[in-house]
Amino acid sequence: MEIKVPSVGESVYEALLGKWLKKNGEAVRKDEPVCEIETDKITMEINAEADGVLTIMAPEGATVKIGAIIGIIAEGRVAAEAPAPAETGVPKEAPPLSPAVRKLAQEKGISPETVQGTGRGGRVTVDDLLKGGEQPQLFASGAPAVTPAPPPIDLKEPAEERVTRTPMTPIRKRIAERLLAARQQTAMLTTFNEADLGRVMELRKKHKEHFQKKHGVSLGFMSFFVKACVEALKEFPAVNAAIDGNDIVHHHYYHIGIAIGAEKGLVVPVIRDADRLSFAGIEAAIAGFVEEIKTNRLELSDLQGGTFSISNGGVYGSLLSTPILNPPQSGVLGMHAVQERPVVRDGQIVIRPMMYLALSYDHRIIDGREAVGFLKKVKEYVEEPEELFLEG
Known part of the structure; x- marks a missing residue:
């Protein structure tokens, strides 16, 4: 066969x-x-x-x-x-x-x-x-051939002789092409804000054990941000749109791509109709994608059709970064590490768990007012998540 x-x-x-x-x-x-x-x-x-x-x-x-x-x-x-x-x-x-x-x-x-x-x-x-005989050969006695000692390093030898050159894998080539295309073919800008994650952390702590027992998945940060983004996209539909030739295509559905780091590169599987899913449904979808990536069972269809993406550089310790668009999408939200910082609340300096947020957007169809308004709306939802959590 x-x-x-x-x-x-x-x-x-x-x-x-x-x-x-x-x-x-x-x-x-x-x-x-x-x-x-x-x-x-x-x-x-x-x-x-x-x-x-x-x-x-x-x-x-x-x-x-x-x-x-x-x-x-x-x-x-x-x-x-x-x-x-x-x-x-x-x-x-x-x-x-x-x-x-x-x-x-x-x-x-x-x-x-x-x-x-x-x-x-x-x-x-x-x-x-x-390998062409790179491995030690056997003499008739069965003893391995004696490998001569390596010659002393010549510090004057050209640098080219002390490098390793390997071809890019197809996935890495594709990532490079798409990142370059995003820079060259879009009018990408980024706006920044920060969010107080105190209430989200309190909700997670309060409901985490019950949530795990009831649904079989952990309650993470990502489901809060997916929910917040969906609600913000409903208020700012241009961020959920795309350019196709001379047309602007407005999507009346919410397929949210979640960037996940894999051994061979970043992949962005898509949670379809995220507006119809509960917190548990979102967390289960993400956990399923992670397992499929680990076992190389992710399908091509899982990566297609997204209308907006979320990237969490905070899991690697990133404090602030500029996410790059995933064409043909027009917006991507960047999450970052939660860090306790001094902030002013009611005239008092207090320590709060803060996260920097970044929204990169295609300025050809999204105005600065819409981009800033969208990011502020996401901030509001995650700072007061009770309404989202009760609905989800």
């Missing part, structure tokens, strides 16, 4: 074979993940469609076309165990080689017996051959 690169979208034509989760010649079971692929939009796992033995046809890091065959599963076969070395240290006869390894060895002119295998039972894999 052939393992092919699946189609993941009309505009995606190739992918990066990121990592093999199984080794060449290893037994796999049906529905078991065998490899990870990356496109310019998403990272996903490919599962085995049958029980059998895996033969790897394409190495990690290779760029492969959609529909290309990257591996074969020989159904019904059992992975051969390599014999253990004799006690004298002289290796026994090498284990059987897979067709892919045998073919690659012939092309490269490498004798597989001289390469130390890292596969199951010491089998030589395609990766072992691709």
Whole structure:
């Protein structure tokens, strides 16, 4: 059975074979993940469609076309165990080689017996051959070859010889392209404000345990801000709009993108119809996205169709930043770290848990008055969240 690169979208034509989760010649079971692929939009796992033995046809890091065959599963076969070395240290006869390894060895002119295998039972894999003998070879005595000491560092050698150059992954390329496009193709401005999170923190502390028991999810900050943004978007619809050619498209629904940091880059899955969800529904949706990202099960459809986005740099300790638009959206809210600061309340200096807020917006369709009004409305809702919380 052939393992092919699946189609993941009309505009995606190739992918990066990121990592093999199984080794060449290893037994796999049906529905078991065998490899990870990356496109310019998403990272996903490919599962085995049958029980059998895996033969790897394409190495990690290779760029492969959609529909290309990257591996074969020989159904019904059992992975051969390599014999253990004799006690004298002289290796026994090498284990059987897979067709892919045998073919690659012939092309490269490498004798597989001289390469130390890292596969199951010491089998030589395609990766072992691709490394071109970088691993220590075995003498007849079974002792590893002696590696010469590295030469002393020449401080006069060119800097270029002391750098590592790796190609950008498809996802990182796409992120770079979109960030550059946001700068070049929009009239982006940012307005700032700050919010007192005292009442939100009190509500969370009061209801957290009951909320967890009742709904099975934690009550976080993000659901308050999603609710606040939805209500503010209803009052300032231009912030929920987008430019399409010479038209302004006003959305009468609220699909809120939530920026989540992943190992390979930032992704923005979309909570659809957030205005119809409760606090528990929003928190459950976010938790589901986080789990899907960790297990590479996030689908392309999860990233499409957003009308407004929220990014929380505060989880990394950011105190203040300028979020970048996620085209074609016209607005993005930046949340930041909560920090106790002295503020004036009723003529008195008091210490309150404060958060800086930033709204980046496309000035082509959103005026400064609307942007400032929107951000002030978000501030009001999170500073007096009881109404939102009771409704949600």
